[in-house]
Amino acid sequence: MKRRLPLIVVLVTAIVCMALKFLNLGERGTTLATDLDTIVQTSYLFAFLFGPIHLIRLHYSNVQKRRVNWAYSAFLVGVCAVCTVVFFINRIEGPVSTFIIDSITNATDSAIYAMLGFYVCSAAYRSFKLKNVEATILLIAAVILMLGQAPIGDAIIPNTSKFAQWILDVPNSAGMRGIRIGASIGAFAASIRVILGLERSWTGSGS
Amino acid sequence: MDWKKLQWIDVRILYVIIVVCLLIPMFHPVGLPVAISDNTRLVYNTVESVPDGGVIWVSHDTGPGNAPELNPMIAALARQAFRKNCKIISTSLFNQTFGPVTTFEIIDEVAREMGKEYGVDWVHLGYRDNAWPATIRLMIENIIEGAINRDWKGEPLDQMPLMKQVKSIKDDVDLIFCTTVGSPGYADWMTYVSEPLHIPLTGGASLTMYSGVQPYIRSGQLKGFLGGLRGAAEYEQLVGVAGAGLAGMDAQSLGHMTVILFLVLGNIGYFAAKRAGKNQ
Incomplete structure (x- = not known):
């Protein structure tokens, strides 16, 4: 029953949601849909509680058992403890909380993202070589797009930005449509398997 | 050699x-001139087509990493919207800490400059727990109920003059303008709000996301979309105020x-x- 109950919940919820979406159930249907939305909101709030608890348990255990890179885990547990205390005492809009968010969290996040730009440049320099036809097409498209995304492109070769836009509009759109249709069919098939109970790995019992 | x-x-x-x-x-x-693309012009015209005094729902769904590309879009949009006396209701659903603060700061700066008042001309709902689509679906019917009657600072929404005028997304919002770096983003707004309710959707994406946006612009589901810093710079040119977008072009x-x-x-x-x- 421990394994079967979640499968029954998923099946019933899926049938109810599909009925609400595809059938006109009137006022009762609208009320039920609103209730379901409220249930989803409430369960997400529990996830906000369980997430940190699991995170701390995992990393605390890393520290206790001196696993590889346990120092990072100790740092994470320490930061979590400090932030929790600060945010409770200082509130989210207080000066210390604001300092933590603006000057540490956001600054670190921005810095990591900015570093990606350097890695991309380095990777492009190392790997974009005219080795074969496909690589040549990729390189030419990349150069046109880089020129097209900056005003200097039009200054060097007029209408580069228009050609770059054409690459995005036509070949890129065609490719993206193919990828999206394929991914959607895959997601649909995976959802059907979960709803019918054929895919059970999420219950911890394997397929 | x-x-x-x-x-x-x-x-x-x-x-x-x-x-x-x-x-x-x-x-x-250097100040090199920036050619304006059809996409950007479409975004500008879509905002311009909102009736004077209409309501624009702005969702600045970004984190710190992509903010330099997307922040100028929100500043330019606020300027264009307030110029038409449009009202703005803003959210920031992608990031709990950075998004709501930066969205408030950007719109607040433009609003003060243009003499617009918080609560009367615009309201910021901030971050809502990441329960897509439940939260927004509740706001579609009743914004105050979906937002638990609180703006991002915890002030009661039912005391704000704007919220007495704007009750629900489905009846009172004329345009959705969202920025996108992932999910929640344009795809969620399109699936749950703009398509079922026939509300026009436009906005901007980081350049890394932009290739995924193109098919929806061509199908007409997105009324144009700004692409990265270049898109922001073009939009600033159309709005007529040089900001961080144009400054970043060189x-x-x-x-x-x-x-x-x-x-x-x-x-x-x-x-x-x-x-x-x-x-x-």
Whole structure:
């Protein structure tokens, strides 16, 4: 029953949601849909509680058992403890909380993202070589797009930005449509398997 | 000269050159003209087509990493909207900490400059727990109920004059303008709000996301979409106020040219090595 109950919940919820979406159930249907939305909101709030608890348990255990890179885990547990205390005492809009968010969290996040730009440049320099036809097409498209995304492109070769836009509009759109249709069919098939109970790995019992 | 070495230049040299190229335009802006694309013009016209005094729902769904690309779009939009006396209701659903604060700061700065009042001309709902689509579906029917009657600072929404006028997304919102770096983003707004309710949807995306947006612009589901810093710069030009978007264009020009230069050098080195291999 421990394994079967979640499968029954998923099946019933899926049938109810599909009925609400595809059938006109009137006022009762609208009320039920609103209730379901409220249930989803409430369960997400529990996830906000369980997430940190699991995170701390995992990393605390890393520290206790001196696993590889346990120092990072100790740092994470320490930061979590400090932030929790600060945010409770200082509130989210207080000066210390604001300092933590603006000057540490956001600054670190921005810095990591900015570093990606350097890695991309380095990777492009190392790997974009005219080795074969496909690589040549990729390189030419990349150069046109880089020129097209900056005003200097039009200054060097007029209408580069228009050609770059054409690459995005036509070949890129065609490719993206193919990828999206394929991914959607895959997601649909995976959802059907979960709803019918054929895919059970999420219950911890394997397929 | 040993041309082969050109494909193995120390990347630290590349990093230093890029930093220098990004810094130079900050001190000596060149101000190259930016050609305006049809997409950007469509975004501008879509905002312009909102009736004077209409309501624009702005969702600045970004984190700190993509903010330099997307923040200028929100500033320019706020300027265009307030110029038409449009009302703004804003959310920021992608990031709990950065998004709501930066959204408030950007719109607040423009609003103060243009003499608009918080609660009367605009309201900021901030971050809502990541329960897509439940939260927004509740707001579709009743904004105050979906937002638990609180703005992002915890002030009661039912006391604000704007919220007495704007009750629900489905009946009172004329346009949705969202920025996108992931999910929640344009795809969620399109699936759950703009398509079922026939509310026009436009906005902007980081350049890395932009390739995924194109099919929806071509199908008409998105009324144009701004692409990265370039899109922001074009939009600023149309709105008529130079901001961070246009300021970043020179840096982007020099940065891209540096990468292209290194691609050329790398390929010269590659062919030199190939030729040397054949000759041996």
